[in-house]
Amino acid sequence: MRSAKDFFRPLAVGAPAPVREVPFRPSRMIHFFDPGNEKMAAKVPTIAPQVDVLLGNLEDAIQADRKEAARAGLVDIARSTEFGDTQLWTRINSLDSPWALDDLLTLVTEIGDKLDVIMVPKVEGAEDIHYVDRLLAQLEAKAGVRRPILVHAILETATGVANVEEIAGASPRMQGISLGPADLAASRRMKTTRVGGGHPGYLVREDPGADADAPRATYQQDLWHYTIARMVDACAAHGILPYYGPFGDIRDTLACEDQFRNAFLLGCVGAWSLHPVQIAIAKKVFSPAPADVAWARKVIDAMGDGTGAVMIDGKMQDDATYKQCLVVAELADTLAARDPELAEAYAAAEKE
Numbered sequence: 001m002r003s004a005k006d007f008f009r010p011l012a013v014g015a016p017a018p019v020r021e022v023p024f025r026p027s028r029m030i031h032f033f034d035p036g037n038e039k040m041a042a043k044v045p046t047i048a049p050q051v052d053v054l055l056g057n058l059e060d061a062i063q064a065d066r067k068e069a070a071r072a073g074l075v076d077i078a079r080s081t082e083f084g085d086t087q088l089w090t091r092i093n094s095l096d097s098p099w100a101l102d103d104l105l106t107l108v109t110e111i112g113d114k115l116d117v118i119m120v121p122k123v124e125g126a127e128d129i130h131y132v133d134r135l136l137a138q139l140e141a142k143a144g145v146r147r148p149i150l151v152h153a154i155l156e157t158a159t160g161v162a163n164v165e166e167i168a169g170a171s172p173r174m175q176g177i178s179l180g181p182a183d184l185a186a187s188r189r190m191k192t193t194r195v196g197g198g199h200p201g202y203l204v205r206e207d208p209g210a211d212a213d214a215p216r217a218t219y220q221q222d223l224w225h226y227t228i229a230r231m232v233d234a235c236a237a238h239g240i241l242p243y244y245g246p247f248g249d250i251r252d253t254l255a256c257e258d259q260f261r262n263a264f265l266l267g268c269v270g271a272w273s274l275h276p277v278q279i280a281i282a283k284k285v286f287s288p289a290p291a292d293v294a295w296a297r298k299v300i301d302a303m304g305d306g307t308g309a310v311m312i313d314g315k316m317q318d319d320a321t322y323k324q325c326l327v328v329a330e331l332a333d334t335l336a337a338r339d340p341e342l343a344e345a346y347a348a349a350e351k352e
């Protein structure tokens, strides 16, 4: 076992020192694109300012014979684009694939200073993170990268879910975890054929009334509630960030919004956007509503040092609601600092 004292020492001589706190940068939407697709690559300069995170995808959805083109495309795009304060992430191929090693070797040595986070798919346990952690340190040292590249795991195997707490705490590089509902469904042998969202067959039915033949209401249940809640707890316990992953039915913007909102309310800070139409959905859902922010500030002001109890509009407030309000207000401040439109909406709501 490594001593706790060594946890924050670089894993290679000359590698940058690990971070002690995960920097909280807005990441309401992690926008996926295929860096080997020239049409998509050409849109990067226009999309970059509209999103919090732009992610060059090298894994699933990129055909096997396009893997190298995608990797090379990402290097070109990273070198030729000014990202401003938009983060650049990548999703490498899974660690059991023939491409993962070259993904890491190429990306860290060629564009390591431009990459904020590397998303690692199909993480099953702490050993996967340890492998990436040491390799990244060696490559950072070799390439002279000045700040540590952070690691984000996708929770998309049954084993990964069983080990989610140890994954979340496996390295100071751990930035966050995303739910990967499509692969997770396959790994669990769920009987769905979709990417995220609910299923009409997963429901509860109202009890029968006096007339046993009368229609009985049904309520669709959330297939992902358990996993998201577990992921949120693991992330919060280790000071890292949880995310909903992909929602595959691009045309069903309403269900996408609902699914993202459930994740937001449960503690997630963002979701993936697979199509430009999902950027606005994520932005709306993962930014606290102006009325909620105004309320949170009212409670914070009324609570003074945050102890005791006060009544506001008939609702009891105490130390615990004060802390909830701080979560909302602090998130709003961080997002508003990057998003002038949001800052205006928050200021207007406070005046009401």
Ligand code: GLV
Binding pocket: 060, 121, 154, 156, 179, 180, 181, 182, 183, 184, 195, 245, 246
């Ligand atoms: C994402 O990668 C998923 O499998 O849902």
Ligand code: MG
Binding pocket: 060, 121, 156, 180, 182, 183
């Ligand atoms: Mg997947």
